[in-house]
Amino acid sequence: xxxRHGLLALLELGPRYGSQLRSEFESRTGATWPLNVGxxxxxxxxxxxxxxxxxxxxxxxxxxxxxxxxxxRDELRSWYAQPxxxxxxxxxxxxxxxxxxxxxxxxxxxxxxxxxxxxxxxAMQDYTRLKARALDALESGRSQxxxxxxxxxxxxxxxFQTEAEARWLDHxxxxxxxxxxxxxxxxxxxxxxxxxxxGPVAETARPRAGRRRT
Amino acid sequence: xxxPQPVLQLQQLARVHGTGATEVHALRGIDLDVHPGELVAVMxxxxxxxxxxxxxxxxxxxxxxxxxxxxGTDITTAGRKALAALRRRSIGYVFQDYNLIPxxxxxxxxxxxxxxxxxxxxxxxxxxxxxxxEMGLGHLADRFPDEMSGGQQQRVAIARALVGDRRxxxxxxxxxxxxxxxxxSVLGLLRTRCDAGAAGVLVTHEPxxxxxxxxxxxxRDGAVxxxxxxxGADSLLAGQxxxxxxRGQAVER
Numbered sequence: 037x038x039x040r041h042g043l044l045a046l047l048e049l050g051p052r053y054g055s056q057l058r059s060e061f062e063s064r065t066g067a068t069w070p071l072n073v074g075x076x077x078x079x080x081x082x083x084x085x086x087x088x089x090x091x092x093x094x095x096x097x098x099x100x101x102x103x104x105x106x107x108x109r110d111e112l113r114s115w116y117a118q119p120x121x122x123x124x125x126x127x128x129x130x131x132x133x134x135x136x137x138x139x140x141x142x143x144x145x146x147x148x149x150x151x152x153x154x155x156x157x158x159a160m161q162d163y164t165r166l167k168a169r170a171l172d173a174l175e176s177g178r179s180q181x182x183x184x185x186x187x188x189x190x191x192x193x194x195x196f197q198t199e200a201e202a203r204w205l206d207h208x209x210x211x212x213x214x215x216x217x218x219x220x221x222x223x224x225x226x227x228x229x230x231x232x233x234x235g236p237v238a239e240t241a242r243p244r245a246g247r248r249r250t
Numbered sequence: 251x252x253x254p255q256p257v258l259q260l261q262q263l264a265r266v267h268g269t270g271a272t273e274v275h276a277l278r279g280i281d282l283d284v285h286p287g288e289l290v291a292v293m294x295x296x297x298x299x300x301x302x303x304x305x306x307x308x309x310x311x312x313x314x315x316x317x318x319x320x321x322g323t324d325i326t327t328a329g330r331k332a333l334a335a336l337r338r339r340s341i342g343y344v345f346q347d348y349n350l351i352p353x354x355x356x357x358x359x360x361x362x363x364x365x366x367x368x369x370x371x372x373x374x375x376x377x378x379x380x381x382x383x384e385m386g387l388g389h390l391a392d393r394f395p396d397e398m399s400g401g402q403q404q405r406v407a408i409a410r411a412l413v414g415d416r417r418x419x420x421x422x423x424x425x426x427x428x429x430x431x432x433x434x435s436v437l438g439l440l441r442t443r444c445d446a447g448a449a450g451v452l453v454t455h456e457p458x459x460x461x462x463x464x465x466x467x468x469x470r471d472g473a474v475x476x477x478x479x480x481x482g483a484d485s486l487l488a489g490q491x492x493x494x495x496x497r498g499q500a501v502e503r
Contacts, residue, residue: 150470150476153476154476157293157460157461158479160460161463161478161480163461164461168462195458199457199458202457203457206295209295
């Protein structure tokens with residue numbers, strides 16, 4: 037998550053001071069990624085070191101103002117123009133957890149999946165309620181339109197993200213059931229072969245009797 | 251939000267298909283209460299029993315054991331006539347493929363359950379027009395189903411399900427045949443109707459649509475294995491400086 041570029045984008049609208057940048061960043065993104073003032077000033081001083089922003093004067097209340105430089109504008113243009121970097125996918129704790137749960141002793145992977153699914157769907161419910169409100173606010177025409185639109189887009193990103201996670205969990209469960217069914221249907225090993233270790237999947241994801249299409 | 255009298259109560263509901271070796275337990279002891287103003291989504295893989303649950307709740311199928319109370323009346327022991335009346339007056343059903351009658355206009359489709367219930371044609375039409383108006387479909391009252399888009403037809407179907415002050419709406423994959431934008435608007439409508447006091451049960455396999463519900467119940471192999479609890483966006487909103495409320499913990503996970 038690029039705080040650097042977020043701050044540059046706000047500074048392009050005009051000079052601002054630190055805590056102002058923080059509150060504008062949060063109202064644009066609905067405080068989804070809270071910033072503290074310390075982070076803002078650390079980032080500003082790095083931007084200044086790299087020549088992307090410059091300190092320029094004070095406002096009436098004596099706040100030190102920062103302004104974007106031409107180099108900063110170029111940097112911002114190229115940020116908007118380029119896709120975000122995917123060369124090293126973000127570590128996904130859930131993917132790692134499920135990978136570890138396959139065959140882990142004493143772990144019922146279906147329960148791991150279900151407890152995550154409940155949590156994920158619940159988060160989607162929360163986001164969806166917030167989205168319904170954001171839509172209401174937009175339609176009613178009150179409050180600052182730009183911030184509401186930005187917040188709506190961020191919320192919908194969260195909904196898409198959790199939706200993908202929920203679908204992937206459904207897929208994992210179905211996949212494990214299919215693999216378990218296939219390995220249960222496979223012919224028993226010939227005598228003399230070493231006994232195969234108990235299949236992790238067959239142990240934990242066996243479909244129950246009595247399933248039926250409804 | 252829960253009020254003392256649920257609109258729908260499922261008590262130890264079980265449904266067995268077949269006997270002996272071919273016996274299949276579609277539902278195993280389901281308990282579920284749905285209160286006025288509440289929208290409950292039922293999710294689960296195909297074969298988990300979610301459609302069976304809905305058809306039994308709507309009186310379209312009978313359970314092997316257990317009770318189904320709609321506004322306090324047990325529909326499993328009600329006579330055929332009483333059940334038919336209850337289905338006309340209390341229960342609205344929304345199907346995936348809309349099930350509008352092609353030879354009737356939107357208004358006639360919506361008025362039909364009222365006329366079947368003995369309401370005069372004039373009163374039925376007035377009620378139907380009001381219901382369509384509420385769905386933002388007043389201008390389509392005299393169109394036939396094949397002159398409307400899928401989303402419009404499904405909204406007419408919801409109007410039909412709720413006309414005449416029926417308080418229980420059962421929706422079986424109502425967004426199944428719609429694109430996601432239209433599906434979303436249909437769900438928004440169902441949500442609004444529940445906010446206005448109806449009780450809703452939505453069967454879906456789409457998490458995005460289930461997310462409109464107050465509560466999501468997960469079925470597996472005919473039993474409730476889990477459900478979400480309402481955490482309330484209000485508490486999320488309250489804690490944040492900007493008054494909007496992000497979910498830092500979920501994002502930073």
